[in-house]
Amino acid sequence: MTAPAAGRVAIVTGAGAGLGRAEALALAGDGVSVVLNDVSEQAATVVDEIEAAGGKALLVTGDVSERATADALMAAALEHFGGLHIVVNNAGVLRDRMLFSMSDEDWDTVIRVHLRGHFLLSRNATAHWRRQSKVEGGPVYGRVVNTASEAFLFGSAGQPNYAAAKAGIAALTVATARGCARYGVRANAICPRARTAMTKEVFGEAPEGAVDPLSVDHVAPFVAYLASPEADAVNGQVFVVHGGRIALVRPPSVE
Numbered sequence: 529m530t531a532p533a534a535g536r537v538a539i540v541t542g543a544g545a546g547l548g549r550a551e552a553l554a555l556a557g558d559g560v561s562v563v564l565n566d567v568s569e570q571a572a573t574v575v576d577e578i579e580a581a582g583g584k585a586l587l588v589t590g591d592v593s594e595r596a597t598a599d600a601l602m603a604a605a606l607e608h609f610g611g612l613h614i615v616v617n618n619a620g621v622l623r624d625r626m627l628f629s630m631s632d633e634d635w636d637t638v639i640r641v642h643l644r645g646h647f648l649l650s651r652n653a654t655a656h657w658r659r660q661s662k663v664e665g666g667p668v669y670g671r672v673v674n675t676a677s678e679a680f681l682f683g684s685a686g687q688p689n690y691a692a693a694k695a696g697i698a699a700l701t702v703a704t705a706r707g708c709a710r711y712g713v714r715a716n717a718i719c720p721r722a723r724t725a726m727t728k729e730v731f732g733e734a735p736e737g738a739v740d741p742l743s744v745d746h747v748a749p750f751v752a753y754l755a756s757p758e759a760d761a762v763n764g765q766v767f768v769v770h771g772g773r774i775a776l777v778r779p780p781s782v783e
């Protein structure tokens with residue numbers, strides 16, 4: 529599937545900081561018009577950054593776990609930029625606790641923002657692409673990039689809510705790919721290992737003066753690739769993406 533002649537349009541959630549910001553900038557750098565979402569107004573600065581570099585961007589603030597936010601994001605893409613081709617589901621929160629001390633609220637908040645957030649926007653976008661494909665009589669250009677986590681593979685002792693949400697997102701990704709491929713939709717997930725405001729408690733501070741192997745800048749270009757025409761044959765996959773596992777292990781202490 530070649531890129532649409534009028535240019536691609538993306539929605540990126542949680543785009544005010546960290547990985548979502550880097551993803552929005554990477555897509556804009558590829559000429560994609562971006563509808564940014566975040567609960568925080570701080571995402572307005574990312575819109576300014578994109579526009580200052582000659583790109584097109586628009587901010588829709590709101591909570592991704594609310595249906596009204598998913599509806600508003602779709603409307604902004606279609607009405608303001610004239611289409612929708614890419615959804616990057618990235619918004620997330622942490623409420624870390626061991627299972628035996630976890631409150632109902634810690635559980636519900638993380639499942640809602642991550643899993644329901646991914647569901648609502650994916651549902652709206654795939655419904656749009658399915659409709660469009662029926663009108664056009666063939667597959668359209670639809671890309672979903674979801675954000676899972678290695679936590680879904682090996683669990684995460686202090687994050688049972690997050691690990692469960694990410695496992696759900698991995699399963700949702702495969703179901704999206706299988707159910708919607710016939711309309712032209714490609715759905716993949718990344719398991720990023722990136723240092724952000726949200727994850728720095730887990731990964732610690734960046735090494736001073738050295739290239740950070742956990743920089744979001746290692747992850748964002750891969751997301752831009754998954755959203756590109758070149759990744760047309762990549763579907764239903766869950767990728768671990770970071771600056772190289774080799775960079776994460778300490779150098780040997782023996783000569």
Ligand code: ADP
Nearest residue numbers: 542544545546547566567591592619620724726
């Ligand atoms: P990461 O980049 O690892 O996802 P960050 O904390 O750097 O972590 O970024 C997560 C972004 O998601 C933040 O900008 C945060 O404001 C945003 N966010 C958190 N909860 C929601 C939500 N319910 N809806 C939309 N955005 C959210």
